[in-house]
Amino acid sequence: GENVEQHPSTLSVQEGDSAVIKCTYSDSASNYFPWYKQELGKGPQLIIDIRSNVGEKKDQRIAVTLNKTAKHFSLHITETQPEDSAVYFCAASKGGSYIPTFGRGTSLIVHP
Amino acid sequence: GAVVSQHPSRVICKSGTSVKIECRSLDFQATTMFWYRQFPKQSLMLMATSNEGSKATYEQGVEKDKFLINHASLTLSTLTVTSAHPEDSSFYICSAGGSADTQYFGPGTRLTVL
Numbered sequence: 001g002e003n004v005e006q007h008p009s010t011l012s013v014q015e016g017d018s019a020v021i022k023c024t025y026s027d028s029a030s031n032y033f034p035w036y037k038q039e040l041g042k043g044p045q046l047i048i049d050i051r052s053n054v055g056e057k058k059d060q061r062i063a064v065t066l067n068k069t070a071k072h073f074s075l076h077i078t079e080t081q082p083e084d085s086a087v088y089f090c091a092a093s094k095g096g097s098y099i100p101t102f103g104r105g106t107s108l109i110v111h112p
Numbered sequence: 113g114a115v116v117s118q119h120p121s122r123v124i125c126k127s128g129t130s131v132k133i134e135c136r137s138l139d140f141q142a143t144t145m146f147w148y149r150q151f152p153k154q155s156l157m158l159m160a161t162s163n164e165g166s167k168a169t170y171e172q173g174v175e176k177d178k179f180l181i182n183h184a185s186l187t188l189s190t191l192t193v194t195s196a197h198p199e200d201s202s203f204y205i206c207s208a209g210g211s212a213d214t215q216y217f218g219p220g221t222r223l224t225v226l
Binding site for chain 1: 118156161205215
């Protein structure tokens with residue numbers, strides 16, 4: 001089955017800095033890669049996703065890149081703000097009825 | 113759009129009692145819903161996949177007689193924790209399958225069994 005590795009487990013940055021979270025996956029058939037943000041005591045919220053026919057996708061301060069050959073994808077957050085502090089999860093899926101496999105999560109702390 | 117609600121958000125119960133958690137897709141129909149359990153500072157652990165009108169598919173190691181799942185309509189799935197014990201205390205999260213492979217998560221239910 002699919003295996004998703006996520007690094008780092010904890011990331012501490014100063015407000016205004018950029019943050020990068022990286023994930024690798026094992027199943028080359030995976031073609032859908034969502035990222036979720038989970039605030040304390042709440043459910044995960046989809047923040048951005050990317051499909052295997054695209055190498056990069058941006059939405060304001062967040063972007064995701066995908067390298068299919070190396071089987072890794074990354075989340076980039078620029079100009080971080082304290083409200084970006086949360087746990088971020090990556091996931092990989094083969095789409096359709098396939099259930100996504102989640103990474104172990106990255107706790108992002110943005111210091112004001 | 114794509115809002116999923118859960119009720120209750122928090123529940124405290126005595127050991128031996130049963131607790132029902134509801135998951136609703138508010139603005140879309142979901143043929144498939146998922147139930148996850150999350151321990152503190154850990155990732156999401158899939159418990160079961162709930163399909164409307166059919167029996168749920170449970171992950172290995174999840175007791176189907178303890179965690180009863182019903183998906184009676186395209187907008188509602190329920191998880192009942194039967195004869196709850198303190199070790200069942202956890203954060204339970206549902207998600208609903210939207211269009212184009214996307215899963216939308218509910219806000220979660222914090223279960224505490226005394």
